Amino acid sequence: MELNGVAELPEIRPGDDIAELVADRAALEPGDVLTVASTIVSKAEGRTADLEDYPVSGRAQEIADRIAELADEEKDPRFAQAVLEESTELLIDTPFLLTETRFGHICVNAGIDRSNVPDHDLLLLPKRPTESAERIRSGLEQRGIEDVAVVVTDTCGRPFRHGQRGVALGWAGMPASRDWRGELDRDGHELGVTVQSVVDELAAAANLVTGEGAGGTPAVVVRGWEFGDHEGSDELFRSVESDFVRQSLRDWRFDK
């Protein structure tokens, strides 16, 4: 398995066609996986915003006040408002905002980026990253590039372990996970480990190549990896019922 960054992508602007920009710079082959950082997908889709676009609701003001009081940190209430508008559920409100985005991903600040936005205050996540991935995949097909899977990626933190790692937000041309249930190990025992989140592993692998900062390469080609002959599933985001951590967060408060 080999991973190579797509070199010399320009700064992406609203309306840019990522499939075209990548196809012009990388000799994609059938079976490749193309990972694309959500930052450039968002930029191409015009998902920038400014703080002044967000008139502050009572809830957003309350959150900002609460963070100021309990965590002793400045939080712009307009930013809290932007996070609320991108979210369907607020899981932690102090000392930071952990929410579920409208497409089911749980992350801090609804994934809104304040560092990576020329001419604007905020870069929102793509609205429907799986549709973004499908669009890029069809764009490649229209250029005669068949059978390339696309994964839209982001980086985020997680419980239990420090640091951020790459995760998948959307995908096309492959299932999200590989199901080994019923398959056997070397000794003929049925496997205990069952569902492997391959899109997340591809995103994590790509993030080692992507890097951050000035030398970043937001698109990466993975070659020589195969999904193989397994069952697949497209469920990546847990439902509340299957997620005890999420249930427990509903009852938790920072100042308890």
Place this chain on the structure above:
Amino acid sequence: MELNGVAELPEIRPGDDIAELVADRAALEPGDVLTVASTIVSKAEGRTADLEDYPVSGRAQEIADRIAELADEEKDPRFAQAVLEESTELLIDTPFLLTETRFGHICVNAGIDRSNVPDHDLLLLPKRPTESAERIRSGLEQRGIEDVAVVVTDTCGRPFRHGQRGVALGWAGMPASRDWRGELDRDGHELGVTVQSVVDELAAAANLVTGEGAGGTPAVVVRGWEFGDHEGSDELFRSVESDFVRQSLRDWRFDK
């Protein structure tokens, strides 16, 4: 960046020298990262056990009864006892056991494997995976193979997202994470994303090559990846103070 499985490793037995077995089969080069699945590290370290080794404490019996009653599932109380003995804290006790292992990793059943153990009931995780990684790294050095980092890996599930992915349990020859704080993006903004858990990303990438089951290759060589000129940190497992999810789980009960 390129990843290749180490081909034709034999079934590992207690006392086997993993450094030697890998060095005989892979032409390792300075700068490579070698990932090794914890299953073979545990086998080499003789970390097998049998259910009859675990006389059942009141606590283990209580857990098994509780799971039977509330989750309607059979849990061998001796298995619950094994999990307790490998753990320092029990975070969820029903419908499954989520614990912190003695070396700080949080996972289901303290990572004890029931599917992958010839001649025994249980395969425990390595006792101190970072020491295991250091031992493998010195073993390579003793064979004249310098400057190879080693990551001991496992797969486990996580909150919020379905499926398992590769994670690091121990590492040697490199820090666990890369710190981008203070570095700048393309536009000269300071980076928002700061600490990248590179050992976890390496473990996830390797798991795409490792696979599970009969064709699995438990050791993988990563070539062409560099840690680069960044600050590093060896904190991988969060402390309770920095982990609100863990705090919230302390108050949560399945039958609430």
